[in-house]
Amino acid sequence: MCQDDLVSDVWQRPERRSDALTKARIVEAAITILNAGGADALTFRALAADLSTGAGALYHHVANKGELLSAAAAEMMAEVLADAGSTDPATSIRALTAGVFDEITAHPWLGSQLVAAPWQPAVLQLFDRIGSEVTALGVPEAAQFDAASALVHYILGVASQYDASQHLDQADADRPGFIASSTSPLVGPDSERYPFLVRIEQQLVEHDDRQQFYAGIEIILTGIAALRDTERDSAVGGVQRQEHPCEQLHARTDNRH
Amino acid sequence: MCQDDLVSDVWQRPERRSDALTKARIVEAAITILNAGGADALTFRALAADLSTGAGALYHHVANKGELLSAAAAEMMAEVLADAGSTDPATSIRALTAGVFDEITAHPWLGSQLVAAPWQPAVLQLFDRIGSEVTALGVPEAAQFDAASALVHYILGVASQYDASQHLDQADADRPGFIASSTSPLVGPDSERYPFLVRIEQQLVEHDDRQQFYAGIEIILTGIAALRDTERDSAVGGVQRQEHPCEQLHARTDNRH
DNA sequence: ACACATGTTGGAACTACGTTCCATACTTCT
DNA sequence: AGAAGTATGGAACGTAGTTCCAACATGTGT
Structure with a gap:
């Protein structure tokens, strides 16, 4: 169909007229x-x-709209990741994640797209970059994947909930307005359904999304730092999965069902 | 339009024929x-x-398809949250999150829906429940919101990437197959684009998603535990936002741009 | 009982969009 | 110049969300 990087022909695509579609x-x-x-x-x-x-x-x-959106998101992500860089890994991670956050808030479609198609190029770029920084952070090899995964998934979760401008009309049928900034202050039936949210209502309406995002990053970085310090009893040799070092920090109880 | 919980009439909807649409x-x-x-x-x-x-x-x-999907997701979430309960807050959180993970893996549409509409009822239920457990965990009030937020967003991020069965065809135009279990072992041009992912490739193909999800939860719980232990220099009085306690754990550098 | 008002039903029709098809034009190779 | 293969762009197709509306059921008032 279309010519891509993977054409087996040795033949290079000639340059057509200047207004050619690419x-x-x-x-x-x-x-x-x-x-x-x-x-x-x-x-x-x-x-x-x-x-x-x-x-x-x-x-x-x-090929289709999905590929178009993936490519668009990948280009946006590449620009963000190109900017952010530092010698200190922790600083890099903070700058990186902050940059992604800013881009998503500035262009809400990016957040939607990042969570719309799993493991698309944009996500892989982010994952790879964060993984590299996590490695530079001194996290033992067996835990690097988990550490990077935690950061990436947290960012994606934030991205998913941040295109608040639209889409919230459809969830409003049950709770018109909800925490819509100032309209309905989470009263009435919500008081019984969401006791925690009602209790922290003031923080809910007054909090700064960016500060909360940072706070989440710090929480995860703290947890990752603990991973790094608990390297002792993990075998250094080959790849040991199944039992991750972090699972020795807090003894896990059975939680299947 | 339709009769809802919020009708101001004192008039109760009579029961029509037994096969009535509700x-x-x-x-x-x-x-x-x-x-x-x-x-x-x-x-x-x-x-x-x-x-x-x-x-x-x-x-x-x-009202529309969005509301239908939100309601469906809310019902699923309510069932999951009803099952999981424990006296120990940390155990509860582990059981809760594991239950949500299981439900999402068993019903991929749930994961897609949770990230499709922000702050829909299902997400609020999860947020509230986790917030309650975080409170029981002894996290200081000012940090409870951030702690719950970190956990919820991480879960949502995982949810977003987990409907791998479909949707990955459209991202494949650039990298047919990618880490598709066993087909293309992440070679070729990817080696240069994704150095970290290539390096941990074996973990990538062999890792267990569930174990990695648990590992992420543990990382965040460790970070939250640190929040709890750093309560000292935070004012106990009214709600203090702007400066979250966790930001005093690691001195943050400027990362706007 | 009987009309009226109100809400409900269900199927047709409208609209928008992703996608496919195909006749035409263009570019390069022989 | 002719052949071969690709690019172009506009029409057409199929699907799905949503709206419309005429027929219907239900409960109210007389």
Whole structure:
């Protein structure tokens, strides 16, 4: 179908006319639409119109909408990760994660996309970068994967809940407004359903999402630091899975069901 | 439009014929479809067919598909949270989170739905329950919100990446297969793009998702335990935001950009 | 009992979007 | 120049969420 990096031909794609459609141009135009109008604004028709072409032509460069979104997210992630860098691993992780947070808050579609398709390139980039920093942090090899996984999944969880602008209309049928900043202060039937949330209601409405995100990162970094200090009784040799060192910190009880 | 819990009338809805459409029946049927065929199988037409009615009739009880999915997820979450309970808070948290993980792996649509709409009822239930357990854990009040938030967001992040069965076809255009169990062992161009992932490749293919999920929970619990032990220099009085105690564990450097 | 008001039902129709198809045009190789 | 293969773009298809509306059931007031 379309020419990709993996074509077995030795034949290089010739340069056609200057306004030729390329995956790069399409993805760039897609990002422009996404940043301007959000995820709903990106349609193949709108994209084709912006590129002065037809919808069908796009399919010679992009397999489907999912690939288009993955590519767009990957490009955004690459830019974020390119900026953030430091000599100190912990500082790097803080800068990295803060950069991702900023990008997601600035462009909510990114958060939605990161959690829409599992293990897409953008997530792999993030995972790899965080894994490298975790390694530099001195975490023993057997725990590096778990440590990076915890950080990445936390970030993705935050990303998933952060496109608050839209989508919250559909969850409102049961609780119109809810913690919508100032409207309904979580009273009435919610008091019985959500005792904890009601108790910390003031923090709920007054808290800063960014500070809370940072706090979560610090919690996980603390936990990772403990991993590093508990290296003693873990075998150094081959890859030992099944029993992760962290499971020796707190004796786990059975919790299947 | 439809009658809900919040009607101001004193008038109670009379019981019509026994096969009357109700939101409860609709949600139940939706869950059946979702569990059987996944998220794609749930259409208003299929749902209407199962209930021997028309699609239009459903809209008198459910505002839109988003509300339907939120309600279905909320019911699943309520069941999971009802089961898991213990006297020891840490044990409770482990049992709770493990239960949610099991439910998500058993019913992948749940994971997708939890991250599709932010702060939907199912997420609030989980947040509230975890918050209560965190409180019982002895975490100081000012840090309870952050601690619960970290756990919930981590779980949501895992949920987002766990419906691996589908959706990964669209991200495959660049890397056909990737870590798809055994097919493409992460070689070729990936070696340069993802140095960390390549290095831990063996763990990647051999690791147990469940064990890694547990490991993440333990990391966060360790970080939360540190929060509890660092209560000393935090004012006990009113709600102090802006500076979370955890931020005093590791001196944060500036990381805006 | 009988009309009226109100809420319910269910099927058709509308709309939007992803995707496919195909005739046309373009570029390069021989 | 002719052949071969790719790119283009617009029409057309299929699907799914949602809306519309006429027929119906239910309860109220007389």
